[in-house]
Amino acid sequence: MARLEKRDEIARAALELIAENGFHGAPMAMIAEKARVGAGTIYRYFENKDVLINELYRDLEERLCSVLMKGYSPEKPLRARFIHLGAAVLRYCIFNPLDFRFLEQFHNSPYGVVHRRDKLFGKTDQKDVYRELFEEGLAQQAIKDLPMVVLYALAFGPLITVARDHILGFVVLDDSLIEHTVMACWDGLKRQA
Amino acid sequence: MARLEKRDEIARAALELIAENGFHGAPMAMIAEKARVGAGTIYRYFENKDVLINELYRDLEERLCSVLMKGYSPEKPLRARFIHLGAAVLRYCIFNPLDFRFLEQFHNSPYGVVHRRDKLFGKTDQKDVYRELFEEGLAQQAIKDLPMVVLYALAFGPLITVARDHILGFVVLDDSLIEHTVMACWDGLKRQA
Amino acid sequence: MARLEKRDEIARAALELIAENGFHGAPMAMIAEKARVGAGTIYRYFENKDVLINELYRDLEERLCSVLMKGYSPEKPLRARFIHLGAAVLRYCIFNPLDFRFLEQFHNSPYGVVHRRDKLFGKTDQKDVYRELFEEGLAQQAIKDLPMVVLYALAFGPLITVARDHILGFVVLDDSLIEHTVMACWDGLKRQA
Amino acid sequence: MARLEKRDEIARAALELIAENGFHGAPMAMIAEKARVGAGTIYRYFENKDVLINELYRDLEERLCSVLMKGYSPEKPLRARFIHLGAAVLRYCIFNPLDFRFLEQFHNSPYGVVHRRDKLFGKTDQKDVYRELFEEGLAQQAIKDLPMVVLYALAFGPLITVARDHILGFVVLDDSLIEHTVMACWDGLKRQA
DNA sequence: GATGAATGAGCGTTCATTCAT
């Protein structure tokens, strides 16, 4: 098995177990077993459990980001772009429930806090398609004049909540409902007439 | 120290530690130490850690609920009532960050899932002021015709996100911003012209 | 409640719980509850758990001894006397399963060893009807010339085993079977032709 | 150290401590210390304390059984065979006092009750040399017509009692005394002329 | 005298991490 394959095997196993059972329901030994490697082997690829979790998150963010950008065209109107992105996020979460569950675990933990702080206050220079979109909307006076953080909240807050409820079976999101939910988020963002 | 005082001492210590470090960062021994009682003492007041956590939640829910209803008048128009509730929730979270952090930990855990399921699908008969408000809004065709679960998401999703960001210091919510944020949530809910 | 009544209440509760659950399945708090007294109260009557257990045993031994002697007449022939005693022991055990279970727990524990040592090697001066009977049998050359300890074993070993099996439901001892079992023990003891 | 050596080290330590102090006087930490391994190591070899105890018993039963059968020839007369077995049991207990003390602890505990029930009422298909012997004796009308359970009691009850007393130093069993004791047990079993 | 709340050492068990093979 090539080096990268083994790393992936471990990452997949870890993500799955953490998604299903939380950080504390995913002991390293269980991850090793699921990945069909020795327990010690994990430490050749990841310095320790914290590092493993953070790298898992990075991988996931990248994957999600590339999905979001598929079919995204900056020429379209703001609303259409927002709805494209929102629907893509929601669909990704729904069709990749393990990824979503992991993301939730991550965000709701000390890991997530640190990560979010870094993201909001520089420390990272990755361009953020949402930030761009919001800034453009602000410049055009198309969306409400609220702090960036609040705009994020209005856009993502409902999506995350609704995705979790779908995965838990509290609601069934079909294509139409996804669209309507994202449109409702837009209504929250946009300047009202 | 009176019985109730000691119970409260333990509850406060537990809530604080859980809020700050999560369930797994709040061992019983540490709770005992913080509450300045013996480790065994906790078990005179709470059958076990699970029960402690659930009672903490119950207490908190009650406290929050009574705050929400203070000054709530069912005669006011829908929008005004929604904004009253939303602003009250947000203010509570901001001024009681430990309570809020605890609530988040709780909701994002098996405890929370069970609780939410019971709440959504009967099993509890406490009347829910939000549900009533949404049902009235639906009947009046004032808010969007979406499943109850989605309405909750549109109403609470942004508030929770924004409350967390305030507590983490990513944004400062003053009275005006609180009001505007809640109004934006209402825009998300209400039927657009 | 008079002092002795309360002592008895505690003793009965303790015996019952120990019989049913073993020493470690009978916490002091549970004994107190069953005896309807405060946990601390037990310590007014018994210095500590060890003392309680030993006194329980003493009480029981006394009770058993008095039952054995009921209807015992030293004038009857050896065999008849032996059978009287053996059947009485067996019947007592069967009709007082809690007492028997307690005795077993006691004998099979460090308590029992100490007690037995004291009994065999003096330290106690209570006269022992069995010892007398055996000594008489030895003198008459009616029973086998074996050490006293072995004679005890031949007499009691089977009775204890069979009593336990009855209580556990592995066999049902009726009057006839009791008699035959005790007679078989006598066959073990007596000098064969 | 090889895997089996370490398992044995743990098993020996556990057996010794349990024999000397009972199940509750043999905490896992103490077993680990005596076996010179870490506390967690025990759990690589035995799922938990219950399993450890049951495996200890199994091992012991096997050892004892193989000793019993050494030199046992089914062609010999009943009495000779019985005496061979009885003397072998007694000798084993005397020369392996830790094993014997452990067996006693085991039999006098919930573990033992379950095990005995299974043994008496099927659930196990291992052939039992004693049962065979008794059945043959019954068929030949050589031993008393009593329930199997009572026959066991007459055969083993005295042996167990006497073995314990030897180990505790209350009597010294030499070869001659062993033989005479077992013969006395036979007298208890056999039909009297 | 009687109480029962409080204690804290001790229990069985888990698991992130190390290191000899």
Next chain:
DNA sequence: CATGAATGAACGCTCATTCAT
């Protein structure tokens, strides 16, 4: 390199005993 046996600190919880009321 890869392994997985070994570790031991830490966990949730129990209970004999004490002592303020």
